[in-house]
Amino acid sequence: xxxxxxxxxxxxxxxxxxxxxxxxxxxxxxxxxxxxxxxxxxxxxxxxxxxxxxxxxxxxxxxxxxxxxxxxxxxxxxxxxxxxxxxxxxxxxxxxxxxxxxxxxxxxxxxxxxxxxxxxxxxxxxxxxxxxxxxxxxxxxxxxxxxxxxxxxxxxxxxxxxxxxxxxxxxxxxxxxxxxxxxxxxxxxxxxxxxxxxxxxxxxxxxxxxxxxxxxxxxxxxxxxxxxxxxxxxxxxxxxxxxxxxxxxxxxxxxxxxxxxxxxxxxxxx
Amino acid sequence: xxxxxxxxxxxxxxxxxxxxxxxxxxxxxxxxxxxxxxxxxxxxxxxxxxxxxxxxxxxxxxxxxxxxxxxxxxxxxxxxxxxxxxxxxxxxxxxxxxxxxxxxxxxxxxxxxxxxxxxxxxxxxxxxxxxxxxxxxxxxxxxxxxxxxxxxxxxxxxxxxxxxxxxxxxxxxxxxxxxxxxxxxxxxxxxxxxxxxxxxxxxxxxxxxxxxxxxxxxxxxxxxxxxxxxxxxxxxxxxxxxxxxxxxxxxxxxxxxxxxxxxxxxxxxxxxxxxxxxxxxxxxxxxxxxxxxxxxxxxxxxxxxxxxxxxxxxxxxxxxxxxxxxxxxxxxxxxxxxxxxxxxxxxxxxxxxxxxxxxxxxxxxxxxxxxxxxxxxxxxxxxxxxxxxxxxxxxxxxxxxxxxxxxxxxxxxxxxxxxxxxxxxxxxxxxxxxxxxxxxxxxxxxxxxxxxxxxxxxxxxxxxxxxxxxxxxxxxxxxxxxxxxxxxxxxxxxxxxxxxxxxxxxxxxxxxxxxxxxxxxxxxxxxxxxxxxxx
Numbered sequence: 001x002x003x004x005x006x007x008x009x010x011x012x013x014x015x016x017x018x019x020x021x022x023x024x025x026x027x028x029x030x031x032x033x034x035x036x037x038x039x040x041x042x043x044x045x046x047x048x049x050x051x052x053x054x055x056x057x058x059x060x061x062x063x064x065x066x067x068x069x070x071x072x073x074x075x076x077x078x079x080x081x082x083x084x085x086x087x088x089x090x091x092x093x094x095x096x097x098x099x100x101x102x103x104x105x106x107x108x109x110x111x112x113x114x115x116x117x118x119x120x121x122x123x124x125x126x127x128x129x130x131x132x133x134x135x136x137x138x139x140x141x142x143x144x145x146x147x148x149x150x151x152x153x154x155x156x157x158x159x160x161x162x163x164x165x166x167x168x169x170x171x172x173x174x175x176x177x178x179x180x181x182x183x184x185x186x187x188x189x190x191x192x193x194x195x196x197x198x199x200x201x202x203x204x205x206x207x208x209x210x211x212x213x214x215x216x217x218x219x220x221x222x223x224x225x226x227x228x229x230x231x232x233x234x235x236x237x238x239x240x241x242x243x244x245x246x247x248x249x250x251x252x253x254x255x256x257x258x259x260x261x262x263x264x265x266x267x268x269x270x
Numbered sequence: 271x272x273x274x275x276x277x278x279x280x281x282x283x284x285x286x287x288x289x290x291x292x293x294x295x296x297x298x299x300x301x302x303x304x305x306x307x308x309x310x311x312x313x314x315x316x317x318x319x320x321x322x323x324x325x326x327x328x329x330x331x332x333x334x335x336x337x338x339x340x341x342x343x344x345x346x347x348x349x350x351x352x353x354x355x356x357x358x359x360x361x362x363x364x365x366x367x368x369x370x371x372x373x374x375x376x377x378x379x380x381x382x383x384x385x386x387x388x389x390x391x392x393x394x395x396x397x398x399x400x401x402x403x404x405x406x407x408x409x410x411x412x413x414x415x416x417x418x419x420x421x422x423x424x425x426x427x428x429x430x431x432x433x434x435x436x437x438x439x440x441x442x443x444x445x446x447x448x449x450x451x452x453x454x455x456x457x458x459x460x461x462x463x464x465x466x467x468x469x470x471x472x473x474x475x476x477x478x479x480x481x482x483x484x485x486x487x488x489x490x491x492x493x494x495x496x497x498x499x500x501x502x503x504x505x506x507x508x509x510x511x512x513x514x515x516x517x518x519x520x521x522x523x524x525x526x527x528x529x530x531x532x533x534x535x536x537x538x539x540x541x542x543x544x545x546x547x548x549x550x551x552x553x554x555x556x557x558x559x560x561x562x563x564x565x566x567x568x569x570x571x572x573x574x575x576x577x578x579x580x581x582x583x584x585x586x587x588x589x590x591x592x593x594x595x596x597x598x599x600x601x602x603x604x605x606x607x608x609x610x611x612x613x614x615x616x617x618x619x620x621x622x623x624x625x626x627x628x629x630x631x632x633x634x635x636x637x638x639x640x641x642x643x644x645x646x647x648x649x650x651x652x653x654x655x656x657x658x659x660x661x662x663x664x665x666x667x668x669x670x671x672x673x674x675x676x677x678x679x680x681x682x683x684x685x686x687x688x689x690x691x692x693x694x695x696x697x698x699x700x701x702x703x704x705x706x707x708x709x710x711x712x713x714x715x716x717x718x719x720x721x722x723x724x725x726x727x728x729x730x731x732x733x734x735x736x737x738x739x740x741x742x743x744x745x746x747x748x749x750x751x752x753x754x755x756x757x758x759x760x761x762x763x764x765x766x767x768x769x770x771x772x773x774x775x776x777x778x779x780x781x782x783x784x785x786x787x788x789x790x791x792x793x794x795x796x797x798x799x800x801x802x803x804x805x
Binding site: 168 | 645
């Protein structure tokens with residue numbers, strides 16, 4: 001049963017996600033215009049045949065900036081998911097395998113991080129290390145850790161109740177080996193679904209952080225900062241806010257559809 | 271027994287997509303009659319029960335006529351069916367916990383059923399509920415409890431009370447005693463029988479267990495692949511089955527007691543013990559209920575000793591919660607005990623570590639109960655069977671591994687080509703063979719079986735048991751066989767230990783134990799075990 005024919009959200013979500021990631025990759029080599037070239041003559045051109053998405057108050061091509069902004073968005077969100085997975089998943093595996101005091105300690109530590117608003121954490125990090133994409137990645141990544149730790153622990157606890165873990169112990173394997181050889185591969189589907197959801201949350205978080213100036217700094221393009229800059233010009237050039245806003249909306253929608261589609265396909269997940 | 275037809279099923283068909291699970295089924299039932307619907311898993315017996323009640327899953331397509339008390343249920347609108355279910359037809363399922371609301375007092379749950387069908391004040395409904403519950407053997411002071419505060423047997427009594435409180439004419443019970451231990455099973459079966467006789471109800475008893483049917487049913491319908499292959503009075507079916515399938519089922523269900531040659535007995539006693547457990551105490555911490563005093567620990571094993579001699583099959587019986595599984599875990603060095611020692615070939619297993627532990631573990635392997643849960647679903651058979659190679663100091667090279675896996679696969683009656691398949695591609699019986707192959711791969715001297723045939727249908731169980739007997743003889747293996755099923759025990763064990771509440775209460779050679787049990791608990795277990803009449 002392929003299931004994809006009856007799973008439109010998987011196809012649509014994968015397509016939208018692929019478009020945005022493709023766009024980010026393409027921007028590395030080619031954009032319609034140089035997004036950094038200022039041209040006061042061309043400023044505030046409405047969308048048209050020449051500049052598809054128009055130009056901003058400094059005459060930069062909006063479409064090129066959106067494409068480069070996708071890079072920032074994908075980069076920050078992806079790396080923060082990587083941090084969450086690489087720290088959170090082992091913590092969850094340990095908590096599930098060891099139970100008892102280790103479990104309590106790890107999970108209460110997670111609660112502590114979880115209770116901290118991500119934005120506050122970002123402001124804190126920025127205050128100490130200064131604003132920038134790397135610090136945004138760390139802030140969002142730290143926020144991802146407890147999410148992955150919890151999902152992993154819940155899934156692993158369920159796997160540990162199954163007899164095959166007993167069989168592996170009779171074969172002399174210790175909890176660490178069983179966690180990596182048996183438990184983790186069986187949680188892969190669950191983690192891919194959660195990763196997609198965290199990816200989409202990361203895109204929103206990055207847009208939010210750069211909107212308040214805590215993420216990527218100029219000249220790096222970013223959707224959140226484009227929105228911020230468009231704010232004062234809404235009456236004059238509403239399209240300046242429309243395109244980055246749509247980009248965030250569509251990308252997040254695509255990722256959520258993809259996550260939902262994957263969840264339905266594997267029959268598991270959050 | 272009056273002659274009115276209580277239930278008429280004519281040409282019932284149930285299918286899921288292209289698969290037809292029930293094919294053109296017809297039967298009838300009169301008041302005061304018990305019909306046993308028997309078959310292996312997947313024979314369509316449960317679907318038939320659900321089909322009568324029109325409770326099939328949405329994806330199912332059904333046709334045919336079902337008449338209860340002259341009223342045609344097929345084609346009846348759902349709202350009307352609601353009033354029939356519970357009032358005219360009651361239903362009892364296998365797992366009582368899932369049939370009950372966990373947050374509602376049991377008398378209120380029964381009262382709710384009353385109020386669904388009759389406009390009466392709550393107080394009166396509660397009175398009716400209390401009456402029904404007490405009639406079904408619940409204590410007066412248990413009526414206000416929540417489901418989790420009750421034992422499995424008590425819960426099943428509540429579920430039956432809900433089904434019969436409106437005095438339905440027809441009761442459908444789907445594996446009502448499968449989740450219960452033997453002593454409780456005997457009580458529930460007796461209760462069902464009394465209800466049918468005193469209230470002149472009709473009962474359809476769906477079960478895989480021929481012995482249960484033999485105890486209760488007036489008539490028996492044997493199902494296979496959605497069809498009734500034989501339908502006759504219980505006496506006829508059990509004594510002179512006409513259909514070969516029925517005969518095969520009966521033969522498999524009627525396990526032959528193991529023929530133990532007397533010399534083997536004395537030999538077993540004189541040979542040194544390969545596995546010995548002495549004075550094992552295992553305690554589990556309990557949740558603190560007071561701020562000042564830690565709760566006393568739960569003593570799951572209270573000074574248990576047992577021995578398995580070379581070439582001997584030792585049985586360990588007891589109901590769930592008696593400590594069998596805890597003992598097995600201590601013996602397999604999966605859990606540490608608070609006191610006592612386990613030794614294998616005279617060497618201490620309890621205190622072994624590292625390389626010594628690995629070496630000792632090679633000598634004792636295990637087969638677990640659940641044929642579906644005991645394999646990592648993503649591993650192929652070759653890797654699964656080869657997992658215990660981890661115990662070897664230097665794992666054999668790939669070609670050698672492959673050859674060894676192929677050899678054990680053939681030993682357990684599978685083929686070498688099965689090595690590349692995934693566990694989900696096998697049936698329950700085949701999976702249990704794979705589990706046995708995994709236990710054999712390190713060439714152990716002792717194998718422990720934890721309810722290893724409990725989840726299997728009788729025909730498959732017979733095959734697996736004869737495979738085990740053959741392997742024991744050929745490879746000179748000793749078995750420690752843990753089960754709640756006395757019939758199985760009698761067929762496999764040379765010697766039996768009976769366990770109750772963490773202690774061994776009786777020990778002895780199988781036949782002696784069955785013929786003259788000394789301890790009251792053993793006597794109760796043997797008396798409660800449903801038996802098939804000897805042909």
